[in-house]
Amino acid sequence: MAACGAAELAQALSRPLSCLQGPECGRAARLRALEAIRAEVQERPLSSEAVREVFETQLVRPLARCLAGDAAERCRELALQLLLHGLNRCERPGEALPVLLPVLAQRLGPPQGAEPCEELRLGLLQLLGLLLRRGGTAVAPYLSDVVGILQAALLDHYAEVRRESCRCAVACAQAVPEHFHMQSESLIKPLMQTISHQHYRVRVDVIQATGAVIQFGNGKSVDDVLSHLAQRLFDEIPKVRQAVTTIIGEWLLHLRDRYSYFHKLIPLLLGSVTDDIPENTTLAWTYWEKVGLQWEKENEDDLKDKMDFSVPPSHYPKGVTRPGLGCRELVSRNLSKVLPGLCHDLTDWVENTRVKASQLLYVLLLHAEDHITQHMELLLRTLYQACLDRESEVVRNCVKAAELIGTFVSPKVSLRLITSAFEITPKPSCLMVLAAVIRGSPKEILQPHLSDLGDTLSQAGVCQRSEEAEETMCSLAEVQQLDGFLYLYKQHILQLLEWVSVSHDSWTCYSPEILQLDVIATHSGPVIGEALHDFILILKTCLQPNKDPQMRLKLFTVLSELLQKANETINSQGLFPSYLEIVIKDILAPNLQWHAGRTAAAIRTTAVSCLWALIHCQMLAPEETLQVKDALMPQIIAAMDEDSKISRLMGCRIVGGILKVCGRQFDEIQLGKTYPEVLKRLDDASPDVRLTAAHTLTDWFKCLKDSDVKSAMKSHIEFLYQELLIHLDDQDPDTQNAVLATLRELEQKNTKQLMIFIPYFYFTEVLKEGSILYPELLVREVEVALHKHRTPAYCNQLLHHIQTAREPA
Incomplete structure (x- = not known):
């Protein structure tokens, strides 16, 4: 079939165009006219001359008017389809910008776009994307309008609109980089509001858009996005973490002011080399090697001597590939800026943060080699605390890091600092760090220090610590001809609780009595149930909101541990239900109230975990479960909206547990408030x-x-x-x-x-x-x-x- 020429097409379109633009044209007539135009334009082969002369000169304006003001959704949809079809074939679609940009700004722009249909908002953004990608520098005069559209679209309720707006942001940044930097900061806030969207594909697109907006825009915005990107490295979806790795790698290679941000970007990229997914790990290492090589070339004169004489230590860790010189130098020169924040993260209350920080610490020390020496005091102080962590992976990574201290730092320095710590506070973690340093040290270098080490370790304050107490208790029970140390607790539990609680009203997290109470409560097994009155009163006093937050965290952990095996511990005598009112109203309820801050959030998490353990142990009768529900349901509902995943999970489980036990006693008002x-x-x-929410809704239906x-x-x-x-x-x-x-x-x-x-x-x-x-x-x-x-x-x-x-x- 021969292609339709310009004259023939213009003649075929004259009647529907006349009808479309007529002042008396009704909805049905406009719809017929648009259908006729579509039949001519989309269903017949057109010559390039026809597209250029007819579409650009005769069709763009009437179709734009229809798109801007037609009340019929179907008419706007047809106009949009025709514009997309025609502009895809035009040689210079940028010439349509003066006509189409005002329409797009009207239908999509802030404060609230006029286009109510989600699919049409998506199509309008696709039209904008086409104009941005093919319009080139012609976009520059309309940059403010484009940015205004994107600011609104990035926060649209429809996920696909948000994704398309991210692609448009990338296209805009690439189209006019010389102008875009003046407007780029305006997109940072809406991008960061969307970066935690529930759909992972939206999160991926936002991260990619952020990379382009800063790459082609204002590099100062790096500080505004780093914390959000760091949080995405904990994302459960590997593709999201991969997107973060990619843009950080690109910034380290190509960002104009990248030298100013090395100390902030390097930890994020190196944080990805320990990713659970091998593809992400490989991607991070590939970028890191490129960054190191590029930096070597850019600083070749400064590194000349090191490049000529860079020989790996003879005692380098086996099975580990030594990073390149550029990578090692980048870490060594930025370590003083990175390490304080990293050490802070190693003691963070969020478990995932501590695990990630411990992984990164090992990678950094592997790069820093003997430069570790100047940071030893901070490193050791942090390792002593981190090696006491309850998360085994944190301890394992910190022990590996301590072994690198033995590899790269002179024993004269490291052993002097570690052994001096025994004189101040000989913790078990000090011994863990010392053992790791010894394992990592070359034998011939360690040999001259063995005598001093033996003297230190043989001191009574080091080798005869309180960890021997349990063995001593067993010996004492044997001397008294008792069957085990539990019988010692049975004889003395009331006196022990009285002794430990003398000053409990003024306890803090540093009070030794906290540890003593922990041992008494958890080691006495069923015997603690015989002294429940005294134990609950101690908890009631110490778990008030005005008490030390860290102390409350420790005590809630003890209570949660006991509740998980309640019938074998605090309810061994069947007395716990009689203290339920105190536990609910005086202990749990005050600590489930919302207060700002991380510690307050951690306390709410442990408190809601205790509540779940209380319900899960199945020692409450239905009327007692109803008592829990009546007193704490608002706090339980609030827990399901916490930032903490554990709080949300426990909240759903608690509601499900209550529904199972006494849900049939709910009236329609209570049921109606529960499921939303x-x-x-x-x-x-x-x-x-x-998954837990789905189970809970099943219980609701039942x-x-x-x-x-x-x-x-x-x-x-x-x-x-x-x-x-x-x-x-x-x-x-x-x-x-x-x-x-x-x-x-x-x-x-x-x-x-x-x-x-x-x-x-x-x-x-x-x-x-x-x-x-x-x-x-x-x-x-x-x-x-x-x-x-x-x-x-x-x-x-x-x-x-x-x-x-x-x-x-």
């Missing part, structure tokens, strides 16, 4: 929380089975059906296929790497449970959703289940 907060957790970033309030809850049930059906449809067909193929395997193996898939299976299971209540209503909702879902497998599965359940046996 649980439903929100189906969007949680953590797969564990999403409460309504054969219940008197079932009819009063019908509208709530219908809403739940609709929401769960939305969650049932994942955007990624590969995820759907993986779910279908691995459901049973996941249930049997509980494979950790695939935990993200499990909730989609449980969404189906929740709906199956809920289908018992109003099967006809659910069938209608499923049939409505069936045609909207990308993969209808779960919907068909539900329909089959409902049909089977309704068939007579």
Whole structure:
């Protein structure tokens, strides 16, 4: 078929264009005119001359007017499709900017764009992206309008609009870099508001956009985004962590002011070399090697002597590849700026932060080699504390780091500093660090110091520590012809608690009595249940909000440990329920109240963990569980919205536990207030929380089975059906296929790497449970959703289940 020429196309379009632009043209007529234009433009082959002469000169303006002001959504949609089709084929789409940018700013710009349809907002941004990518420098005069559009679109409720706005931000930065730097800071705030979005693909796109916005914009914005990017290195999705690694690597190679930010960027890139995913580790090392080589070339004169005589130490750790000279020099020259913050993170209250910091410490010391010497006091002080960590991985990484001290630092320096610590406070962790340093030291260098080491270790204050106490207790019980040390506790538990609690009203986290109470409570086993009155009164006094926060954390940890085996410890005599009111009102409730700060958040987490242990141990009667619910339900609901994953997880579990025990005693008001907060957790970033929320909703449905309030809850049930059906449809067909193929395997193996898939299976299971209540209503909702879902497998599965359940046996 011959291509349609300009004259022929202009003639064919004259009538629909006339109709489209006529003042009396109604909706139906406009729609017919647009359909006729589409038939001519999209369904016939056009010559390039026709596109240039007719589309650019005759079609752009009327289509833009239609897109800007037509009340009919279908007309705006057709106009948008025609513009995208035509501009894709135009040689100079940038010439349409004066016409289209005002329209895009009107439909998408702040404070609230005029376009209500999500799909059309997405299409409008795709049109903007096309203009940015192909418009080149013609975009410059409209940069303010573009940035205003992106500021609003980056915060759009529709995830796909946010993703497209990120791509537009990248295109804008690349189109006019010489002008973009003046506007780039305006995009940083909305990007950072979106970087923690619940959809991981949005997070990936935001990170990539942030990289381009700063790369081509104002480098000063690095400080505004670093903390957010560092947080994404803890993201559960490997692709998100990979995106962070990529942009940090690119900045270290190409950012104009990169030398000013080396001390801030290097820890982030090196933090990725210990990633759980091998591909991410390889990517980080590849970038790091490039950065080191580039820095070597840029500073070749300063490094000439070191390049000529850089020989690895003969006692270098076996099986470890020595980093390149440029990499080693970069770390050594920036270590004094990096180390203080890293040491602070090693004692952070968040476990993941401490683990990441301990991994990074080893990598940094491996690079720094003998430059470690000038930082020994800070390093050792931090290692002593970190080696007491409850997380074994933190301790393991810190011990490896201490071995590097032995490898690279002279024993004359390291041993003098470590042994002097024994004179001040001989902790077990000091011995751990010393042992690691000895293991890492070459034998021939360590030999002259062995005598002094032996003298230090043989001192009574070092070799005869309190760790011998338990063995002594066993010996004392044997002397008294008792069957074990528990009988010693049985004889003296009341006197022990009286002795340890003399000054309990003024305890702090540094009070030795805290450790003594910990040992008494946890080592006495069932005997502590015989002194419950005294023990609870100590807790009541010490766990008030005005007491030392770190002390409260320690005591809550002790209480949580006891509650996990309550019938073998504090409830061994069956007396604990009589103290339930004190535990709930005087201990848990005050500490579950929200207060600002990390320590306050950690206390709320431990308190809610204690509450879960209290419910999970199943020693409460239904009326006692109702007492917990009546006193603490607002705090439990609030816990499900905490930053802490553990708090959200425990909150969901507690609600589920309460529903199982006494949910049938809830009225319609109580049931109606319970499920919305649980439903929100189906969007949680953590797969564990999403899974637990799904289980809890199943328990909620079970409460309504054969219940008197079932009819009063019908509208709530219908809403739940609709929401769960939305969650049932994942955007990624590969995820759907993986779910279908691995459901049973996941249930049997509980494979950790695939935990993200499990909730989609449980969404189906929740709906199956809920289908018992109003099967006809659910069938209608499923049939409505069936045609909207990308993969209808779960919907068909539900329909089959409902049909089977309704068939007579």
